[in-house]
Amino acid sequence: MEDRFGQHGWKEFNRNRKDILSELDKILEQTENRPIQVAHGLGVEAYLRKWLSEFLPKKYGVTSGYIIPNLYGNNFKLYHYDIIIYNQLEAPILWTEGNFDQSEQGKYRAIPAKHVVAVYEVKSRLTKSNITDALNKLNQTSDFSSQLNPFYSSGIIFIDLKENDNNNESIIKELIKGKDILGFSGGLILRYEGDPTATGLIRLFDIQPENNFDINLYKPIAKPIDSLNIYLTEEGALTIAEKGAGVKLVATSTNNLSFSKTYGIYFNEGTKSIHIKWSRNNFSDFCIELISSLEGLVYNDKNRPSFGQVFDNLEMKKAPRQSKVKEEGKPFLVLTLYEGGELGNKLTIDNDTLTFVVSIENQGALPVTLSDDLFKSKFELPAGETAIKTVSLELQTDKTDKTFADLIKQDGVEHLYRVVYYADEIKKDFLSIEANIRIYKNEVTISDL
Known part of the structure; x- marks a missing residue:
């Protein structure tokens, strides 16, 4: 069984x-012997x-480059940003920097501030x-x-969390400082060294x-x-x-809930809380939140998109065996x-159904609730009482052409x-x-395991 679906x-x-991570790994391999390693950052x-x-x-353009406000004077500095998302249907490109050897994504563009809707910085770790x-x-x-645009937001995209940094509590304490940054909403961690299937989602929340x-x-x-330790x-x-x-x-259907397992840490300061949550579903959640932020859609907006959701199959944790020795209390x-009454020693055999009867006695000090079908049905058994249960087995006819009677006579x-x-x-x-x-030749025997 696959461990996930979606x-x-x-x-x-x-x-x-x-593909993003594969591109980074390829660039790292190609540049690992170079004395100055900046190409991997630029490449990713x-x-x-x-x-x-x-x-x-398509109304949103993506570039690196400069944000140009409507200000006057010669003292203003031009700062470069890794990822600028802007309304390209309305924004003029004030100028472009680069040469013919650079790809379109490698060139810098200058965008008027009022058309900028998001800015992200990219860090390798x-x-x-x-x-x-x-x-x-x-x-x-x-x-x-x-x-800036009324829907402006900002964040950070990290490529990797290395195991060496996994217990550094100063990381989340540093992230909470984003509460003082205009539009800061969090960001993304594309990979954790200890589990390459997991993506980290950074979120900044308001709290009372x-x-x-x-x-x-x-x-x-x-x-x-x-x-x-999450299970059914x-x-x-x-x-x-x-x-x-x-x-x-x-809710993936009217009567069905699907689960995505998560792990997270959090830190509160004043009226803000920063969370780092890990899940296999977080890459799609980040993308959904990005589009929603650009469009000004709140969490429960009916127009909020949904795509790429990943769910985990939860394992059922089998109950341990009871002690072989009765314990007080x-x-x-x-x-x-079961050997008494009309049902005692009674074995019923049809072509594809076999029925026998068992006795379950509660010799302990407490009443119990029990089931033999994963609690599709259950009943109470008081202390000192005995329950009689009819058990029916059905033959899987798609796996054999024999009847129960044939099987019992042979093996x-x-x-x-x-x-x-x-x-x-x-x-x-x-x-x-x-x-x-x-069950062999019309006789039923039982042995404890």
């Missing part, structure tokens, strides 16, 4: 992320701009110093903030002062998605048993074949019968009992 086209859309920036220009609606540099660059727009509890989670910044119980309940872990729920079930039939139970309705600490049922 919305129509999810594999193809998320191929974009793989150009590739990101190329991809964004293909991805975004998520480190404190890179965060500081990027925030300082983004803060250069403060001198002409009133001239009364909700600013002195509870922060600084590290580790990331964890492998498949290592997270045998009753089908979602269980999140790890600090920082969570799920994103999406705990339930204890005993499973046997016999074996079936693992399993009962799962819990005593506490709140904690639901599941336990199980298992037995091997063997």
Whole structure:
């Protein structure tokens, strides 16, 4: 079973992320022996701009270059930005810098401030110093903030989080400084060294002062998605048993929810909270949020796009076996074949159905709720009481042309019968009992496992 699935086209859309990372890795290989390594940064920036220009609606242009405000004087400095997103249907290109050897994505363009809707800085690694540099660059727009587009936003795109930086709590404390930067909304971390399938999404939130509890989670910044203690119980309940872990729920049909596993850290300061959340779904979420921000669409807007969503298949955690020895103050079930009354020793055999009867006795001190079909049905069994259960097995006729009667006469039939139970309705600490049922020549035997 694949560990994930998704919305129509999810594999193809998320191929974009793989292509960006593949381009970076190729450039790194080509430049690793050069004394000064700046080409890899320029190369991945150009590739990101190329991809964004293909991805975004055509009214948006993507370039590197300069933002030109409507100011007068000779003391104004021109600052270069890695990614400028602007309204290209209305914006004139004031000038272009570059030469014929450079690609279109490698050239610098000067864009009037009022047409700029977003600015991103690109950094190869998520480190404190890179965060500081990027925030300082983004803060250069403060001198002409009133001239930018009303939907203006800014952020940082990091390529990698290396394992060496994974426990550096100063990283998230540095990111919270983005709260003082015009339009700063967060950003993206394309890859975590410990799990290349995961993408990090950085978000800056407003919080109410009364909700600013002195509870922060600084590290580790990331964890492998498949290592997270997130699972379904045998009753089908979602269980999140790890600090920082969570799920994103999406209603994928009228009666069905799909899950994306997440792990995140957070830090609060004043009325702001910065989050770094990891998921296999975050590349598409970043792209959805980018378009929504450019268009001024809030989270619950019906026009907000949805595409490329990735969901995780959650494993069911099997209940452990109950102790072989009865313990004081705990339930204890005993499973046997039922031998009394009209149903005793009764074995019914049809061509494709076989039926027998078991006895389940609660010899412990507590009542239990139990089931033998993953809690599609369940019943209560008080302490000291015995339940009688009819068990029916159906033959998978697509795998054999024999009947149950044929199989029993020749080699016999074996079936693992399993009962799962819990005593506490709140904690639901599941336990199980298992037995091997063997049917051979019209005789039924049971043996504990």
